[in-house]
Amino acid sequence: MASKEILLLVLCWGFVVLATTSFGANVTYDHRAVVIGGKRRVLISGSIHYPRSTPEMWPDLIQKSKDGGLDVIETYVFWNLHEPVRNQYNFEGRYDLVKFVKLVAEAGLYAHLRIGPYVCAEWNFGGFPLWLHFIPGIQFRTDNEPFKAEMQRFTAKIVDMMKQEKLYASQGGPIILSQIENEYGNIDSAYGAAGKSYIKWAAGMALSLDTGVPWVMCQQSDAPDPIINTCNGFYCDQFTPNSNNKPKMWTENWSGWFLSFGGAVPYRPVEDLAFAVARFFQRGGTFQNYYMYHGGTNFDRTSGGPFISTSYDYDAPLDEYGLIRQPKWGHLKDLHKAIKLCEAALVATDPTYPSLGPNLEATVYKTGSGLCSAFLANIGTNSDVTVKFNGNSYLLPAWSVSILPDCKNVVFNTAKINSVTLVPSFSRQSLQVAADSSDAIGSGWSYINEPVGISKDDAFTKPGLLEQINTTADQSDYLWYSLSTNIKADEPLLEDGSKTVLHVQSLGHALHAFINGKLVGSGYGSSSNAKVTVDFPIALAPGKNTFDLLSLTVGLQNYGAFYEKTGAGITGPVQLKGSGNGTNIDLSSQQWTYQTGLKGEELNFPSGSSTQWDSKSTLPKLQPLTTFDAPAGSEPVAIDFTGMGKGEAWVNGQSIGRYWPTYVSQNGGCTDSCNYRGAYSSNKCLKNCGKPSQSLYHVPRSWLKSSGNTLVLFEEIGGDPTKISFVTKQLGSSLCSHVTDSHPLPVDMWGSDSKIQRKPGPVLSLECPNPNQVISSIKFASFGTPLGTCGSFSRGRCSSARSLSVVRQACVGSKSCSIGVSVNTFGDPCKGVMKSLAVEASCT
Numbered sequence: 116m117a118s119k120e121i122l123l124l125v126l127c128w129g130f131v132v133l134a135t136t137s138f139g140a141n142v143t144y145d146h147r148a149v150v151i152g153g154k155r156r157v158l159i160s161g162s163i164h165y166p167r168s169t170p171e172m173w174p175d176l177i178q179k180s181k182d183g184g185l186d187v188i189e190t191y192v193f194w195n196l197h198e199p200v201r202n203q204y205n206f207e208g209r210y211d212l213v214k215f216v217k218l219v220a221e222a223g224l225y226a227h228l229r230i231g232p233y234v235c236a237e238w239n240f241g242g243f244p245l246w247l248h249f250i251p252g253i254q255f256r257t258d259n260e261p262f263k264a265e266m267q268r269f270t271a272k273i274v275d276m277m278k279q280e281k282l283y284a285s286q287g288g289p290i291i292l293s294q295i296e297n298e299y300g301n302i303d304s305a306y307g308a309a310g311k312s313y314i315k316w317a318a319g320m321a322l323s324l325d326t327g328v329p330w331v332m333c334q335q336s337d338a339p340d341p342i343i344n345t346c347n348g349f350y351c352d353q354f355t356p357n358s359n360n361k362p363k364m365w366t367e368n369w370s371g372w373f374l375s376f377g378g379a380v381p382y383r384p385v386e387d388l389a390f391a392v393a394r395f396f397q398r399g400g401t402f403q404n405y406y407m408y409h410g411g412t413n414f415d416r417t418s419g420g421p422f423i424s425t426s427y428d429y430d431a432p433l434d435e436y437g438l439i440r441q442p443k444w445g446h447l448k449d450l451h452k453a454i455k456l457c458e459a460a461l462v463a464t465d466p467t468y469p470s471l472g473p474n475l476e477a478t479v480y481k482t483g484s485g486l487c488s489a490f491l492a493n494i495g496t497n498s499d500v501t502v503k504f505n506g507n508s509y510l511l512p513a514w515s516v517s518i519l520p521d522c523k524n525v526v527f528n529t530a531k532i533n534s535v536t537l538v539p540s541f542s543r544q545s546l547q548v549a550a551d552s553s554d555a556i557g558s559g560w561s562y563i564n565e566p567v568g569i570s571k572d573d574a575f576t577k578p579g580l581l582e583q584i585n586t587t588a589d590q591s592d593y594l595w596y597s598l599s600t601n602i603k604a605d606e607p608l609l610e611d612g613s614k615t616v617l618h619v620q621s622l623g624h625a626l627h628a629f630i631n632g633k634l635v636g637s638g639y640g641s642s643s644n645a646k647v648t649v650d651f652p653i654a655l656a657p658g659k660n661t662f663d664l665l666s667l668t669v670g671l672q673n674y675g676a677f678y679e680k681t682g683a684g685i686t687g688p689v690q691l692k693g694s695g696n697g698t699n700i701d702l703s704s705q706q707w708t709y710q711t712g713l714k715g716e717e718l719n720f721p722s723g724s725s726t727q728w729d730s731k732s733t734l735p736k737l738q739p740l741t742t743f744d745a746p747a748g749s750e751p752v753a754i755d756f757t758g759m760g761k762g763e764a765w766v767n768g769q770s771i772g773r774y775w776p777t778y779v780s781q782n783g784g785c786t787d788s789c790n791y792r793g794a795y796s797s798n799k800c801l802k803n804c805g806k807p808s809q810s811l812y813h814v815p816r817s818w819l820k821s822s823g824n825t826l827v828l829f830e831e832i833g834g835d836p837t838k839i840s841f842v843t844k845q846l847g848s849s850l851c852s853h854v855t856d857s858h859p860l861p862v863d864m865w866g867s868d869s870k871i872q873r874k875p876g877p878v879l880s881l882e883c884p885n886p887n888q889v890i891s892s893i894k895f896a897s898f899g900t901p902l903g904t905c906g907s908f909s910r911g912r913c914s915s916a917r918s919l920s921v922v923r924q925a926c927v928g929s930k931s932c933s934i935g936v937s938v939n940t941f942g943d944p945c946k947g948v949m950k951s952l953a954v955e956a957s958c959t
């Protein structure tokens with residue numbers, strides 16, 4: 116034993132010599148490890164963005180991350196939240212970064228702080244505050260003095276804050292890494308030489324802040340030493356850092372993909388995600404981060420895009436509401452344990468690659484001190500292959516990696532899920548309107564009509580059509596373009612009568628057109644093309660006509676070179692076209708009157724406190740307000756906005772985000788069971804086609820009182836608020852598992868004595884999701900060749916007659932149970948056939 120330790124120490128010393136740089140006392144690196152306090156580590160990390168949940172949710176999210184096997188929590192820092200007005204900071208509530216990092220530390224986890232301050236992140240304007248755009252002479256993300264000064268000021272502010280709280284690992288805190296910039300290498304060619312010097316400057320600036328822990332730049336192959344260049348993507352096994360002294364790090368492994376209004380819901384099968392992670396560590400990875408581990412919610416007007424939805428669920432291991440997503444969470448947890456069983460060998464040596472054959476790869480980490488861990492991969496997409504390795508046979512399913520912590524026994528295969536599947540369930544209830552509410556169509560709703568056109572004192576008139584973002588500074592989604600113009604009675608256009616067409620071209624993102632106070636039509640762009648061009652048939656009268664065009668943004672651009680220059684709004688032309696006689700009046704350069712935002716925003720209607728709410732007359736099904744009781748219990752709550760059009764919603768004055776249930780995704784391209792074999796891409800696995808992209812909107816529990824809650828909606832299109840309902844989400848009472856007789860043993864049963872742990876064979880384990888539940892019934896059990904998936908299992912041609920009774924006996928009445936998946940337990944219903952055990956159970 117003693118001699119092993121000495122050998123290991125000698126090896127470590129060798130790597131320390133290799134490293135060119137060491138930072139503060141505690142965190143260093145070399146090409147095989149991140150070294151924390153002298154300990155060589157491979158690290159599993161997950162992104163949780165603090166403002167996408169609430170401080171009340173943070174401890175639970177962090178604990179579930181820890182339980183899932185994470186070592187590190189990664190978050191961006193969101194400049195536009197913290198400094199909404201230049202030099203006025205906000206670190207309260209959901210923006211309390213220090214509290215978040217401290218909670219990470221309290222849970223015993225490390226933090227990776229991605230300061231950016233450009234973050235992308237499907238976040239409004241990529242995280243930059245709007246005032247930055249208005250600094251004279253500014254150019255974002257390039258060698259530009261005004262920009263660099265502001266970027267440095269904010270970055271230094273955050274670093275100082277962390278230092279003051281002693282949050283860097285070099286000070287004994289949890290932060291082991293920080294990031295500067297974000298994926299600049301993806302777009303830097305557009306900035307030419309100035310981009311190159313900007314990155315050098317950013318590196319030097321970051322280093323000068325002296326955090327005592329390493330800095331990283333992601334997707335930046337020319338990141339200057341000692342900054343570590345890291346990889347983002349669905350796979351990063353082929354990535355190599357730009358120096359032999361740097362560890363191979365993966366800052367964004369996309370656990371799914373983001374959702375856009377108008378899009379279908381993306382998901383990423385866990386077999387593929389686990390495959391990508393295992394391949395990364397197989398090929399020398401040292402740090403891997405799930406982007407996202409918890410995606411959460413884009414509350415308020417924080418979503419970017421344009422057209423990013425309010426949900427940022429991301430198909431992450433923790434769902435939008437913070438519930439574990441099974442089997443994703445559990446399968447990755449098993450994977451993390453398997454990788455950790457290899458950690459000592461992984462950090463101690465370079466691998467060798469004994470040849471296995473085409474599309475196959477064996478990787479061996481063998482140290483002089485007798486440690487040996489191996490990965491066996493089948494990267495073929497079609498055939499399962501049996502390979503010979505070190506004299507033993509291993510069956511490798513297509514597109515899978517087996518992990519052998521001792522170079523002999525398989526503890527985990529990425530395609531073989533031991534974890535349970537839980538199908539979440541939703542309980543629906545209608546809005547319990549408080550008894551004292553007045554009775555607009557018996558609903559308890561009250562409303563105020565938002566005036567069409569100019570209604571605020573700060574409106575102004577200018578010739579021509581203005582770009583929207585430069586006009587509103589994003590103070591609101593809404594900008595009115597209003598014009599009152601005389602149409603002469605002998606105007607040839609009028610000859611056409613009702614055939615006149617209003618032609619409007621807008622850079623986006625959506626618009627509603629009113630003529631003489633009446634809505635004549637709406638149009639909106641999409642996430643792939645924000646522009647809107649509309650031709651509405653209209654009827655004009657001789658004399659004065661008013662044109663009120665409400666233009667709106669749906670989240671500002673967050674990605675791309677020069678993205679801050681992407682405009683929005685009605686930049687024209689705006690024309691009246693007589694369809695028959697070819698006449699055309701161009702209104703573009705007339706004197707337009709502009710109003711940023713709505714009257715209701717100015718009067719702070721979102722708080723619900725105004726005395727002007729009208730509840731007496733018939734509900735116009737527009738702009739409503741009501742008070743309601745919260746659904747009982749502690750389960751996560753969502754509002755189902757089906758029946759409404761588009762707008763924004765506030766609960767007790769807190770914005771729960773934009774809602775848009777009428778934006779439906781395309782009909783084609785979805786599949787409920789996507790083949791995980793083969794390279795994943797963001798549109799490979801989609802669900803929910805032909806349905807609203809998002810109908811459920813998260814209302815954090817902590818924003819609700821048990822009764823007397825106020826819900827305020829601003830509804831643009833019109834909808835029926837009486838159709839709104841509440842949904843609570845819980846982990847279903849039904850749980851399933853399906854384990855074959857060729858599955859590895861559960862990773863928890865890995866023992867130091869490999870001979871003992873080989874004996875029992877695969878095991879199917881069930882555990883009720885909630886602590887006070889027991890398994891109450893077995894809905895299905897079959898050992899043989901069962902078919903189908905959770906919720907629709909059926910017996911195959913072969914099934915042991917004892918299946919149900921054995922499983923019942925082992926499980927009913929217990930909180931958890933484990934059953935050997937073998938003929939020893941069930942007898943052999945069909946000799947010579949590969950068998951499996953499928954179970955569906957209920958917990959109460």
Ligand code: GAL
Pocket residue numbers: 234235236237297298347367373
């Ligand atoms: C990356 C970016 C992230 C996020 C992600 C997609 O390119 O760094 O911030 O936008 O794409 O979800």
